[in-house]
Amino acid sequence: MADRQAGRAGPSGPVGPTMSVDAADPVAPVDRQALDEVVRFTSELIRIDTSNAGDGACRERPAAEYVAERLAEAGLEPALLERSKGRTNVVARIAGTDPGADALLVHGHLDVVPAEPADWSVHPFSGEVREGVVWGRGAIDMKNMDAMVLAVARAWARAGVRPRRDLVLAFTADEEASAHDGSGFLADHHADLFEGCTEGISESGAFTFHAGGGMRLYPIAAGERGTAWLKLTARGQAGHGSKVNHANAVSRLAAAVARIGEYRWPVRLTPTVRAALCRLAALHDLDVDAGSPDFDVDALLGKLGPCAKLVEPTVRNSANPTMLDAGYKINVIPGSAVAYVDGRVVPGGEAEFRTAMDALTGPDVTWDYHHGEVALEAPLDSPTYAAMRAAIERFDPQGHVVPYCMSGGTDAKQFSRLGIAGYGFSPLKLPEGFDYQALFHGVDERVPVEALHFGVRVLDDFLRRA
Numbered sequence: 001m002a003d004r005q006a007g008r009a010g011p012s013g014p015v016g017p018t019m020s021v022d023a024a025d026p027v028a029p030v031d032r033q034a035l036d037e038v039v040r041f042t043s044e045l046i047r048i049d050t051s052n053a054g055d056g057a058c059r060e061r062p063a064a065e066y067v068a069e070r071l072a073e074a075g076l077e078p079a080l081l082e083r084s085k086g087r088t089n090v091v092a093r094i095a096g097t098d099p100g101a102d103a104l105l106v107h108g109h110l111d112v113v114p115a116e117p118a119d120w121s122v123h124p125f126s127g128e129v130r131e132g133v134v135w136g137r138g139a140i141d142m143k144n145m146d147a148m149v150l151a152v153a154r155a156w157a158r159a160g161v162r163p164r165r166d167l168v169l170a171f172t173a174d175e176e177a178s179a180h181d182g183s184g185f186l187a188d189h190h191a192d193l194f195e196g197c198t199e200g201i202s203e204s205g206a207f208t209f210h211a212g213g214g215m216r217l218y219p220i221a222a223g224e225r226g227t228a229w230l231k232l233t234a235r236g237q238a239g240h241g242s243k244v245n246h247a248n249a250v251s252r253l254a255a256a257v258a259r260i261g262e263y264r265w266p267v268r269l270t271p272t273v274r275a276a277l278c279r280l281a282a283l284h285d286l287d288v289d290a291g292s293p294d295f296d297v298d299a300l301l302g303k304l305g306p307c308a309k310l311v312e313p314t315v316r317n318s319a320n321p322t323m324l325d326a327g328y329k330i331n332v333i334p335g336s337a338v339a340y341v342d343g344r345v346v347p348g349g350e351a352e353f354r355t356a357m358d359a360l361t362g363p364d365v366t367w368d369y370h371h372g373e374v375a376l377e378a379p380l381d382s383p384t385y386a387a388m389r390a391a392i393e394r395f396d397p398q399g400h401v402v403p404y405c406m407s408g409g410t411d412a413k414q415f416s417r418l419g420i421a422g423y424g425f426s427p428l429k430l431p432e433g434f435d436y437q438a439l440f441h442g443v444d445e446r447v448p449v450e451a452l453h454f455g456v457r458v459l460d461d462f463l464r465r466a
Helices: 032-047 061-073 143-159 183-189 249-262 271-283 297-301 305-314 350-361 383-395 412-418 449-465
Strands: 079-082 088-094 103-109 133-135 167-172 197-202 216-224 226-235 318-326 336-345 365-373 399-406 421-424 446-448
Touching: 032 061, 032 133, 032 143, 032 449, 061 079, 061 088, 061 143, 061 167, 088 183, 103 143, 103 412, 133 449, 143 167, 143 449, 167 183, 183 412, 197 412, 216 271, 216 305, 216 383, 226 249, 226 350, 249 318, 249 336, 249 350, 249 365, 271 297, 271 305, 271 399, 297 305, 305 399, 318 350, 336 350, 350 365, 383 399, 383 421, 383 449, 412 421, 446 449
Parallel strands: 103 167, 103 197, 197 421, 216 399
Antiparallel strands: 079 088, 088 167, 133 446, 216 421, 226 336, 226 365, 318 336
16 A cells, blocks of 8 residues: 555456446346445444544544555555544545546545443444444444445455446545545645546435335435534623623623524525425425425425425524633633534525624624535536436335435535535435434444445445446
């Protein structure tokens, strides 16, 4: 494996001749070894604690080395790249059979959010496989997808398979914080490794969403709200807590935070969200005109049952106060007070967000971006989206693919600097009652073994045909 630059060489498969795939032909299923490996890789990656608290202490390198070793065993030439010591990324390229085709980026992050063992049914870094389920931090977000990619790449090496287009595989650091040591570093300093990439796939899409009445949906993400993490600062007059003080920084901050928390943002429908609403309405036999000036999105959401959860967070901008910091002694009025707000912005809603924050904070509180990233939208009429939909429907013919916009964000934001349109596509077929979205950053994160098997099959099929 290389330490600086990833090669363009394809896998030197240990058995069989190199084979390409005709999109019109059926694809042979992945082998049994791939199904076994995706479970083992998920479990073993979970055991490598890559908790990222955002304080710079995370070290993804052991997980990166594990990934690089698995790729090298498949005949690839992975590069290990770091901006900061121990914050390691892995990039490798599989050469396609059509040199004129645009390349596809397949990316997943290696870090996870912290977990408190006392809160869990099993140790969050045990990677325990019990009763057909893999347990641990990262089982959903997103070491499962990392394991799927590894399993597919190795299965191809054994069978001598090559995709139609070049695939760039990227396993990143620091997604759960600023991405400065991960995808941001790669996009800004190693753009050459992503030469030819016009589209990418990653987390938070193509999972089973049970809509009631036996209806199974598979939301594929074609958009992300932008990140607007804000720092609010109120200034006032310091003084004794027993005295009258009409310039109390804490009071000023509290008032601004209350206004932000209570504000009802206006509806702003993007093309992706509008398409999602129309598709969901059709599946519920509801006749709607989402382009009408008097279209009532909240009324429609009220008729969509569980499906409303897929789109409700993305029909508006949002801003949630999350942290407060003021004072050092109960009888001392501080001269300043600070709050933090998690803002999210729909594509095209940036100007409205800034104007609203100016008004909500008022004259006595200033605000600035603690961290900001762009909102994204990818085309729904692309051949890649059609191929993702076809792969899902091939393995679950009764499933319904719907587009959606993520309420949060992924590394696709940073890779968009390279002109790469990002989709959320990490396929999992999940049983009814399994709350996929609640397990992101939640307690007792886990993934069924059968869901991983489905994911490997779908991902293999899509990547061969894309």
